[in-house]
Amino acid sequence: MPAPDTIPGPDNQVDAGVGGRLTELLDRTVARRSIHHAMFAVSAGDGERRWSGAAGPVDAAGTPLQPGTPFFIASVTKRFIVTLVLQASERGELGLDDAIVDHLETEVTDGLHVLDGVDHTPAITIRHLLSHTSGLPDYFDKPRSGRPSLFRQLAAGQDLVWTFDDLVRMSREEHTPHFPPQDLSADRQRARYSDTGFQLLIAILERATGQSFAALLTERIFVPVGLDHTWLPGRSESVAPTVAPAPICAKAQPLELPGMIESSNDLYSTTGDLLAFQRALIEGELFNDPATVGLLTERSNLLRNMIPNRYGLGTWIFRVSRLAGPGRRPVTLVGHAGVTGTWLFHCPELDLHLAGTIDQSTFFARSAPFRIMGRILRAWDG
Numbered sequence: 001m002p003a004p005d006t007i008p009g010p011d012n013q014v015d016a017g018v019g020g021r022l023t024e025l026l027d028r029t030v031a032r033r034s035i036h037h038a039m040f041a042v043s044a045g046d047g048e049r050r051w052s053g054a055a056g057p058v059d060a061a062g063t064p065l066q067p068g069t070p071f072f073i074a075s076v077t078k079r080f081i082v083t084l085v086l087q088a089s090e091r092g093e094l095g096l097d098d099a100i101v102d103h104l105e106t107e108v109t110d111g112l113h114v115l116d117g118v119d120h121t122p123a124i125t126i127r128h129l130l131s132h133t134s135g136l137p138d139y140f141d142k143p144r145s146g147r148p149s150l151f152r153q154l155a156a157g158q159d160l161v162w163t164f165d166d167l168v169r170m171s172r173e174e175h176t177p178h179f180p181p182q183d184l185s186a187d188r189q190r191a192r193y194s195d196t197g198f199q200l201l202i203a204i205l206e207r208a209t210g211q212s213f214a215a216l217l218t219e220r221i222f223v224p225v226g227l228d229h230t231w232l233p234g235r236s237e238s239v240a241p242t243v244a245p246a247p248i249c250a251k252a253q254p255l256e257l258p259g260m261i262e263s264s265n266d267l268y269s270t271t272g273d274l275l276a277f278q279r280a281l282i283e284g285e286l287f288n289d290p291a292t293v294g295l296l297t298e299r300s301n302l303l304r305n306m307i308p309n310r311y312g313l314g315t316w317i318f319r320v321s322r323l324a325g326p327g328r329r330p331v332t333l334v335g336h337a338g339v340t341g342t343w344l345f346h347c348p349e350l351d352l353h354l355a356g357t358i359d360q361s362t363f364f365a366r367s368a369p370f371r372i373m374g375r376i377l378r379a380w381d382g
Contacts, residue, residue: 029358041354074266115135234262347377
């Protein structure tokens with residue numbers, strides 16, 4: 001845990017009208033949804049116009065939340081994972097079309113994807129995992145032999161601990177694949193969101209590079225981009241001292257979920273660090289060839305079990321409708337969201353970056369970021 005010494009402060013550079021609308025939206029979001037607290041950050045592509053804000057208490061004493069407070073980013077971490085995979089591909093440590101059986105022990109892969117009596121595991125590639133087209137079930141979201149899913153237990157505020165071996169066993173013994181690994185040369189593929197695939201990707205990265213996930217994040221992303229307030233809980237610490245992270249809550253009730261947070265392999269970060277990472281990512285600064293970033297959205301498929309419903313490689317692509325968009329025109333959001341109501345997206349049409357959280361374990365937290373981001377775009381655009 002980082003030392004509770006410092007916290008990045010806001011550095012807002014917008015006119016009073018934009019700042020006022022964003023502040024009103026932030027306050028209204030917390031009040032209307034019985035949300036304990038929330039953080040929003042918005043930045044133009046060049047970083048010249050920017051705004052961040054926070055509302056609600058950070059602790060039982062009522063201490064006001066600050067915009068630079070770290071928070072659990074949940075599946076926004078998948079943007080970091082896909083970055084590491086593409087970097088490893090550039091370095092020749094793995095190939096996107098490599099079979100996962102070539103990178104994982106047989107104890108992991110044997111019988112992992114059995115459908116109608118056929119083991120399809122040898123056909124699964126790294127690209128399948130990145131695009132959710134493997135058909136593997138989601139260990140986090142599926143009920144387990146008469147027990148509630150891990151997600152439902154999160155929503156109920158129940159802390160749990162699991163290991164990589166546990167999730168492999170759950171996937172093999174307690175869940176059924178949805179469909180065979182898809183033909184990626186076809187015009188369209190079936191896709192279904194699966195956290196299992198991204199946990200397998202972490203294991204593949206570690207074996208292919210000979211480094212731990214925490215070490216890869218630090219060496220290949222955190223240090224090059226200067227992410228001083230981002231860390232992998234239980235495995236690394238932030239570069240700079242910072243305050244304790246904001247809690248995840250069930251509506252107005254803060255929860256203690258250290259086991260689940262550490263087991264998830266997801267990060268803590270700040271809105272400032274997330275925006276810096278996203279700028280470096282989409283500008284190609286994290287790759288030897290800047291064109292590599294184009295692989296994230298080169299193709300996309302319709303997800304059957306998530307909103308928004310298109311997915312590239314480790315990347316959600318969400319279309320904001322004309323009615324919900326700024327100036328009554330449709331725009332696109334490209335990035336990722338997390339189950340606790342976190343988001344990190346870029347709007348190409350406006351060249352605008354958005355990051356934030358509502359830190360909620362409740363079911364509506366999955367879809368809330370997309371409604372909130374539409375309102376942020378309208379507030380920014382006036």
